[in-house]
Every structure is written in structure tokens, then in C-alpha cells.
Amino acid sequence: MAVKLPLRFRILYLMSTKKDSVKSEDIMKELESDYGTEGQFKKKAMDGHLISMRALGLIEIADVSIDEKDELIEEYKISELGISRLKYLPKEYKRA
Amino acid sequence: MNTTERLEKQEIGHAKKGLLYGVASGASWGLSGVVMSIAFGMAPFTEGVSLLLAPIVGAAMHDGLAGLWVFLYNLINGKWREYGRTIRTKPGMLVCLAACFGGPIGMSGYMLGITLAGPSYALAITAIYPAIGAILSVFVLKEKISVRTWIGILLSIAGVMVVSWVPPDAGMYPYFYAGIALACLAAIGWGTEGVISGFGMDMVDPEVAVGIREAASFSVYFVAIIPIMFGVVGYQMIAAAFTTTSLWIILIAALLGGGSYICWYKAINMTGAARAMALNITYALWSVLFGWLLIGTEITPTLIIGGLAITCGAILVGANPKELINLRSK
Numbered sequence: 426m427a428v429k430l431p432l433r434f435r436i437l438y439l440m441s442t443k444k445d446s447v448k449s450e451d452i453m454k455e456l457e458s459d460y461g462t463e464g465q466f467k468k469k470a471m472d473g474h475l476i477s478m479r480a481l482g483l484i485e486i487a488d489v490s491i492d493e494k495d496e497l498i499e500e501y502k503i504s505e506l507g508i509s510r511l512k513y514l515p516k517e518y519k520r521a
Numbered sequence: 522m523n524t525t526e527r528l529e530k531q532e533i534g535h536a537k538k539g540l541l542y543g544v545a546s547g548a549s550w551g552l553s554g555v556v557m558s559i560a561f562g563m564a565p566f567t568e569g570v571s572l573l574l575a576p577i578v579g580a581a582m583h584d585g586l587a588g589l590w591v592f593l594y595n596l597i598n599g600k601w602r603e604y605g606r607t608i609r610t611k612p613g614m615l616v617c618l619a620a621c622f623g624g625p626i627g628m629s630g631y632m633l634g635i636t637l638a639g640p641s642y643a644l645a646i647t648a649i650y651p652a653i654g655a656i657l658s659v660f661v662l663k664e665k666i667s668v669r670t671w672i673g674i675l676l677s678i679a680g681v682m683v684v685s686w687v688p689p690d691a692g693m694y695p696y697f698y699a700g701i702a703l704a705c706l707a708a709i710g711w712g713t714e715g716v717i718s719g720f721g722m723d724m725v726d727p728e729v730a731v732g733i734r735e736a737a738s739f740s741v742y743f744v745a746i747i748p749i750m751f752g753v754v755g756y757q758m759i760a761a762a763f764t765t766t767s768l769w770i771i772l773i774a775a776l777l778g779g780g781s782y783i784c785w786y787k788a789i790n791m792t793g794a795a796r797a798m799a800l801n802i803t804y805a806l807w808s809v810l811f812g813w814l815l816i817g818t819e820i821t822p823t824l825i826i827g828g829l830a831i832t833c834g835a836i837l838v839g840a841n842p843k844e845l846i847n848l849r850s851k
Contacts, residue, residue, distance in 0.1 A: 428606070428609065429602075429606055430606060430610075431603050431606040431607045431610065431613075431724075431725065431726065431729070432603065432726065433724055433725065433726055434606075434610065434724055437724065463599050463600075463602060464597075464598060464599015464600070465598060465599040465600045465603070466599070470598075474726070476531070476532070476535050477535075477790050477791060478723075479532075480532070480535060480536065480791065481723050481790070483723055483724070486528070489524050489525070489528050490524060491524055491527070497524070497527050497528060497531060499528065506723075510723060510724060513610055513611045513612055513724060514610075515609070515610070
């Protein structure tokens with residue numbers, strides 16, 4: 426893939442390729458190789474993107490649980506609105 | 522507390538933070554305006570050959586320097602690479618379009634309105650922009666707006682009008698009606714900006730969006746508005762400003778203005794365009810408060826009554842954060 430997408434676009438694209446829901450940590454792992462060296466690539470910032478994208482309706486909560494550290498773990502999937510926004514991605518990111 | 526309750530609590534917390542950003546955007550915009558008015562009282566802005574020169578050049582410098590501050594901020598938080606990536610996408614281009622409505626149309630109209638019709642009228646009229654934005658956001662963004670939120674928006678606008686109202690002085694403002702028309706244009710520009718950026722910013726990081734917004738606005742001023750309206754004289758004033766103390770004052774105003782824009786765009790992202798705009802216009806109240814503290818603006822009974830109306834309106838807008846969890850109707 427030629428152009429690197431803005432992080433938020435990439436998160437949405439990643440979710441569009443997944444059948445199952447994803448956690449913040451999963452996204453971090455998958456995008457590590459492309460964005461890992463950048464200052465913006467932090468867990469807190471990632472959580473912030475996800476919670477805003479959910480409020481805006483681009484993604485939905487698929488499941489939520491509490492882990493052993495008593496932290497809330499959300500699992501997200503792309504919403505219909507999110508899918509409709511994929512048209513803004515560059516050609517090489519569009520799927521048939 | 523079960524899992525669902527914790528999730529709801531977290532989401533309400535996010536929405537409430539968005540409301541706080543909205544208020545912070547109003548406070549910093551109010552302070553930025555007062556600081557700009559101090560700069561306009563200094564050389565070279567007092568020596569303009571045309572009545573319109575200083576406000577436009579000042580607005581251009583404000584946006585340019587604010588863009589620089591925001592870029593520094595994004596450099597520190599590691600987002601500077603996002604500028605180039607974002608601008609190549611359609612939502613990124615929408616942010617540039619929003620910038621043209623907000624900067625060259627909104628800000629110039631506002632500055633010219635202040636010059637030609639006086640600050641009270643310009644402020645009162647431009648404060649209608651959230652209503653314009655709210656109407657547009659219902660249709661364009663499909664945002665949910667309750668009756669209570671509408672009452673809040675209208676009450677805030679009424680408050681701004683009360684705060685700003687003083688009888689017109691025909692002797693001081695010979696181009697009064699042109700000023701009123703330009704202030705109306707500014708309100709339309711800002712309302713449109715909020716809605717377009719709400720649309721583009723589903724996908725764009727708000728902090729990056731503001732950086733692009735300020736840079737795009739400055740570029741339009743620098744390559745189109747200034748040369749078309751003033752020619753070389755405009756550039757000469759910018760150059761002159763760089764050698765005087767007024768530069769430092771504008772740097773402070775731009776820092777506040779850039780910060781205000783970050784808060785505003787974050788609020789749009791977290792709490793919706795209509796509510797963010799309604800909280801943003803509390804700037805009318807803040808500018809009175811800061812004007813009183815910094816440059817000795819007089820506090821009158823109408824200021825207090827109007828101020829209360831603005832505050833009550835803002836509270837109504839943000840009263841029930843529960844309904845903010847889903848910003849859009851399905």
C-alpha cells in the first residue's frame with residue numbers, strides 16, 4: 426500500500442477488514458509496524474480516537490467486559506455509517 | 522456497578538469533557554479578542570491608510586501565527602506527519618473548505634463589522650451563528666437536537682444581544698449598515714464552518730484539523746485577500762508589524778486563538794457541532810469579563826442581565842449529558 430493514511434482513517438479501514446470485533450490493544454498491535462515510531466502512537470490517544478469515533482457513530486460497541494486489573498475493555502466493530510465513510514479512502518484501500 | 526453502567530459512565534464522562542472544551546473555547550476566544558484589540562491600538566495598525574487595512578491584516582496575522590502555535594503543539598504530540606496525510610483525503614479538503622468559510626469570510630466579516638458598525642453590534646450579530654449552524658447540522662449532519670437544547674441556543678443568542686446592545690452612533694460609524702451586513706456574512710461563514718468541519722471531522726483528528734484550518738485560512742488571506750484588497754500596502758503592514766512590539770501581543774492573541782480553536786474542534790468532535798457552537802458563543806460574556814479586567818471596560822446592568830441569559834442558555838444546552846452519548850439519530 427503506497428500512501429500512509431491518517432491514523433483515524435487507518436483504524437476505520439482496519440475495522441472494515443475484520444469480521445470480529447477488535448479491542449484497542451489489537452489495533453495497537455496491528456498498526457505497530459506502520460505507526461509505531463510516531464509520537465501519537467499511544468494507548469491513551471488510541472482510546473481517545475475510539476471513544477470519539479463511537480460517539481460520532483462511525484464504530485459501535487460489540488462487547489464490553491472487565492479484565493483482571495478491573496479495567497473496562499471495549500470491543501468495537503465498524504457501523505453502517507462507518508462503512509459509508511470508507512468511500513473517502515484512497516483507491517488502493519478500496520475493496521471490491 | 523455492572524459493566525454496562527461503567528461503560529455508560531465512561532461515555533458520559535467523555536461527553537461532559539466535550540462540553541468543558543466548548544466553554545474553554547469561548548473563554549479563550551473572548552480573551553484572544555481583548556488581546557487583539559490591544560494590538561490594534563498599537564503601531565503599525567493605527568497608521569493604516571484605509572479603514573479596512575488593519576482589521577484584515579490583523580486577522581491574517583492572527584490565523585497565520587495561530588497556525589504556527591498549533592503546528593508546534595502537533596510537533597510535540599507527534600501528529601505533524603498527519604498534516605500531509607490528511608490533506609490528501611476528501612475530509613481533509615473539507616477542512617480547508619471550512620477554513621475559507623471561517624477565516625476569510627467569518628473572521629474578515631467580523632473584523633470589518635467591528636470596524637464599520639462597532640464591536641457591540643458585530644458581536645451581537647455574529648453570535649447568531651450557532652442558530653445557523655444548528656439548523657444546518659440537523660439537515661446536513663443529522664444531529665439530534667432536543668427542544669431544551671434549542672431553547673438554550675436561543676436564550677444564549679438573546680443574551681449576547683442584550684450584552685452588546687447600545688444605540689448606534691451615526692457620527693462615529695458612517696458605514697454602519699455595511700458593517701451590519703458584513704457581520705451577518707460572518708455569522709453565516711462561522712455557522713457553515715462548524716457544520717462542514719463537523720462533517721469532515723468524523724474522520725479527521727481535531728487537533729490536526731485545526732492546524733490545517735489555520736494554515737489554509739492564512740494562505741487564502743496571503744495569496745488572495747490581501748493582494749486583491751490592498752496590494753503591496755498589505756504586505757508592508759505585515760512586515761512593519763514584525764518589527765514592533767505589536768507582534769508580541771498578536772503572538773499571545775494567536776496562542777489563545779489557536780488554543781480556542783483546538784478546544785472548539787475537540788468539542789465538535791466530542792459533543793456535536795450544534796452544542797459546541799452554543800457553548801462557544803459564551804465568548805461574548807468572557808470578552809466583557811476580560812475587557813473589564815484588562816482594559817477597564819465598564820460593567821453595566823444590561824451586561825449582567827445578558828450575561829445571566831448566556832449562562833442559563835449554556836447550562837440548558839449541556840444540562841443532560843446522558844442524551845449526548847449518541848450524537849446522531851439512527
